[in-house]
Amino acid sequence: MKKGKIVVAYSGGLDTSVMVAWLKERYKAEIITATGNLGQEKELKGVREKALRTGASKVYIRNLTKEFVEKFCFPALRAGALYEHAYPLATSLGRPLLAKMLVDVARKEGADTVAHGCSGKGNDQVRFEVSVGALAPELKVVAPLREWEFKSREEEIAYAADHGIPVTATRSSPYSIDENIWGTSIECGALEDPRRMPMADAYQRTVAPEKAPGKPEYVRIEFDNGIPVALNGKKQDSAAIVQSLNRIGGAHGVGRIDLVENRLVGIKSREIYEAPAATILHFAHTELERLTLDKPVFDLKSELAQEYANLVYNGLWYSPVRNALDAFVIETQKCVSGIIKVKLYKGAVSIASRTSPYSLYSPELATYTKRDQFDHRASEGFIKIFGLPLKTVHRVRSNGSGKIARHKIHS
Ligand code: ARG
DSSP, rough: OOOOEEEEOOSSSHHHHHHHHHHHHOOOOEEEEEEOOOSSSSOOOHHHHHHHHOOOOOOEEEEOOOIIIIIHHHHHHHOOOBTTTTTTHHHHHHHHHHHHHHHHHHHHHOEEEEOOOOOSSSSSSHHHHHHHHHTTTTTTTEEEHHHHOSSHHHHHHHHHHTTTTTOOOOOOOSEEEEEEEEEEEESSGGGGOOOSSSOGGGGGSSOOOGGGGGSSSEEEEEEEEEEEETTTTTTOOHHHHHHHHHHHHHHOOOOOEEEEEEEEOOEEEEEEEHHHHHHHHHHHHHHHHHHHHHHHHHHHHHHHHHHHHHHHTTTTTTTTHHHHHHHHHHHHGOOEEEEEEEEEEETTEEEEEEETTTTOOHHHOOOOOTOOOOOHHHHHHHHHHHHHHHHHHHHHHHHHHHHHHHHHHHH
């Protein structure tokens, strides 16, 4: 009988390494690993050798950074997608792209199964499986962490030793960390107690605000239709802009987020995030929208931003509703071009300057000097009509006839 093939989403860590050997043994299958580079700083060097030594017959390593930033992060930025008003969704945005990579490799290799190393109580299993199901309904998905016999890290390490799997000797972190160019997600260990502040060692890519430089730094960000295109007057490619802002923001302690959030699987969890570039870009983008969007569009877009964030968080990237929301968002961004200058100082990002050829801020209308063009007299009639319904309500429900009216309303 022909041996089955399984494509494994592989990071090189303990879980996915044990998975390669375990799947090979359990399913008697040929194992192909696929690793996506989403711009994480952690080196992917050695991953190929490790996968092969662990029992993979073939290894794919793909650099997806540019695609990740341009097709996932920037659309989410443009939409203003911050989950529960706080989390820029780095991990959530990465999963649908990694799922797509798994599907591509599976099709290329003629595999009928893909596997991921997500646990049974997180959001990531949902994102992987819903995305694979949408892109390739014919593929089977296995999630060994939901079904294997190991109950602790120690048991996994013992299995690894038994099977000659190289386990990195470095002292393992007490945290579970997921990193990509859009941000780092850190949970577990002491972070599980929401009464406590995170230990200093939990943070991976930002300095503590109190240790940040005593002098502010200013950065000018240029947007074109809601997409960042230049930093400090220099056109740069998308990933370079994000990398620079991660470095500069991180040095000023910007982008630390400490969040108790609602998981899709029904529990609250506490996680901390570090996302210097995403924090700065979301802030700057919103400032530009304050300048260039009219109120009804700004308001409606803010509401839909929550919908957008929820569907990204819930693993529905490949859904018709996301496409429909993107169409709306793109329409709103036709005039969201201009330059925002931000100030970074001791963990905070604040506005320093805004300019746009589409600015709706009209100095002749706003000024209190003699250049003023606003028609003050017209306000009188405006207020009369604007306030008319309220005046009527209060007149009818109070003085004299008020009692009868109130009685009628409540009966
Ligand atoms: N809570 C975040 C999300 O659902 C991140 C999950 C992964 N976190 C981690 N530390 N491995 O998107």
